[in-house]
Amino acid sequence: MNKSWAIVNKLLPFSCVDGPGNRLVIFLQGCNFKCLNCHNPYTISLCSDCGSCVSSCPHQALSLVDNKVIWQTSACQQCDTCINTCSHSSTPMTYRYSVEDILQTIRKYQPFLTGITVSGGEATMQLPFITKLFSAIKQDQNLKHLTCFIDSNGYLSQSGWQKVQPVLDGAMIDLKAWDSQIHKKLTGRDNHRVKQTIAYLAKINKLYEVRFLIIPEHTDLQHNATHLAQFLMDIDPNIKIRINAFHNHGVHGIAKTWKPATQDQVELFAMQLKNNGLHNITLPSVYL
Ligand code: SF4
Ligand code: SF4
Structure with missing residues (x-):
């Protein structure tokens, strides 16, 4: 894909849930996972x-x-x-933005921003564009104080992360299941690369947060708190973790029939992680 422009699903000028502080978020079109519980399946494919x-x-x-x-x-x-x-998990409502188009938007909101987050879909599907955008931000005297983050499913290879690493300030990574087969059932892909990504980004000090979504009866995270904690404690005992609770509003297909996660289930999982040494854990602010 040409690295000078991106196919963008949506641009949000302000968000306080996509990384630290107040952030402008760019949602890129296209994903390499097909999550059964996807809330925005029309972002999966290019039209x-x-x-x-x-x-x-x-x-x-x-x-x-x-x-x-x-x-x-x-x-x-x-x-x-x-x-x-659309039966192709896509949308005709996308924008084709150049780096300069996005810089102009960032300049407009810059006084109110802490940084930029590129999300998706799966943001790293358009990695050359992200690298070019972040490089341009770092080279601009008026924008270089803004932090550049990626919100990702973690499937990008280590060589991909190495390409963006010089201009990346942090990444939020979702680990959707502990067991690779369960991960594959939920997303269509195994989780080896996701675990490698978490370890690699922590090693180079670019991992901002690991995210877990609790889906009762469908993900296995809550039954593998000890394994997860051992894995993360070996990487960094101070690792930042965010736990989210599944809800079935806005999901499609089979996931509509899945039960939402309760506060008790989420808090039990958090307590198990804490009992195994992890302490930097953020819980959902609301449960539906
Ligand atoms: S968005 Fe419309 S044109 Fe594009 S793939 Fe879907 S149905 Fe076809
Ligand atoms: S008005 Fe037309 S293009 Fe806009 S959302 Fe509805 S169907 Fe899609």
């Missing part, structure tokens, strides 16, 4: 311009021109009919 969603738009905001789907933002009413029509 193939098949045109199937065009006629579904009740507001004539979509058209097919020279075999390309054109999205007219001024006509769009954000009704989501197109993404519910």
